[in-house]
Amino acid sequence: MNTVTCGSAPLRANKPFDRRGRPPAKHFQLHMNIFTTQAHQAADKTGVLELANDVDPRTLDLSGITRIDLQFPTFTDGRAYSQAYLLRRRLGFAGELRATGDVLIDQLLQMQRTGFDVAVLKEGVDASAAQRQLDRYAGFYQGSAVDTQPLFAKAA
């Protein structure tokens, strides 16, 4: 996971998923940095690519890019999830993926799983519930962009 050098204190969801008190397996640590709009706007824009959500990321030259800001014009428009997945998983982009726009608490988990590491919460959204969202599920059947193995592959 890359380091984020600006913004408010990151929230980390790394509670064990096992309610019987066993230590958490490494691959289930959910990690997402939450930024306020102010912190996001104050950040240095060098090496940042702002990408509209109808662009196919496979067409881009990503050399020199250290951060890509993906956009959620409304929370119902989830094209940036697919972009994030392709960037992280298929194109192997190792820089920061930042979710911007109509970013609500409910989406953080999906964002984390599709490869985002920073979410800029929509103005007025209370960040205090974020932790609960990231801790909501004890485990996942499917693999994700960051934890690529599905449950059945881990068990085998």
Next chain:
Amino acid sequence: MNGVVFRDFLPWQDIMNYLEAVVRVYNRWGRRDNKYKARIKILVKAEGQRYVDEVETEYREILERDGGLHTIPQSELARVQAGFVQPALDLPESTDEWLAQAEATLGIEAAKTPAFARWLAQNVKPHRNLQLRAVSLSFKRPGYAPGDATADQLDAAAVLVEKYSGGEARVSHTQNLLLPWVRLDQLHALWQDAKALGVAQPNIGLLTDMIACPGGDYCALANARSIPTASAITERYQDLDELHDLGPIDLHISGCINSCGHHHSGHIGILGVDKDGKEWYQVTLGGSDGKHLSGAAGPGKVVGPSFSAAEVPDVIEAILETYKQLRAPKANGQQEAFIETLRRVGQEPFKAAANAARQPHETQTA
């Protein structure tokens, strides 16, 4: 619209990889401007082969570039399969002698009790195991909405399921309970218990075994009520001889276009519509759910302007009377089913009969 075949064959191991491709391509190109059109089916209709091609490309990328990580291994198939095992059944050894004895006893009981014979013919289906039958408990009876059961009735049904079907029952889309593991030599006892519970009407597959959504009585989406129409038709067709004479008919009722009652796939479909804040009903004919009797799956055709609630039972009766007049014996000597007559003679005579059942003061245009 009916579904479109995307691929004639996909290895079972690849189902998750393929679905990932279907959804990712849809996420990219699906409509965003109108939430009613934000559906995979709309994209399929608009783009056709282009969508299929792009899914195929994405599927190959998932396999070749992402490594096909959701390819299902044999061990996972086995794990899931273990959740679908046959219940432990108390079965005697299957011998020709046992089968002959059980069938003979059944024959004697059926000859003694015509009502039991009728139930055997209508509600009991063959089984891959010759010692067993699949039995439908009919939750279609006067005084209840189709498929409705009280908590006490469900408790009592659960006792029957424990006693006669290895503890397993299925809720069917036709709003009945199916007991899949009933012993041949216990059918008569089950029939008696089901009769005591009021769920042994021998009407499976017949007109009164209609499918109906909860409609406006319970559902906030509905444009019209379904249950009063279902009740009116149920009450009108209580004569079992008449019901059996009418033969297999799929009557499906939905209170709105969301189609929970599958009106479009009924031989006779009734759809609730809202006009000027009042309940009206569109009647369709000739729909099919794809079963052998009904032919290739497809929606029925609308009979004409919609009818009032009061007219609907008369319209259904007029349609059924038309069938009785027009039906002809088939080459094998059997009576033609409603859907077969409809297919042979076309919609016109039924449409004329339905329109003649309109009540003059209710005339309207739409």
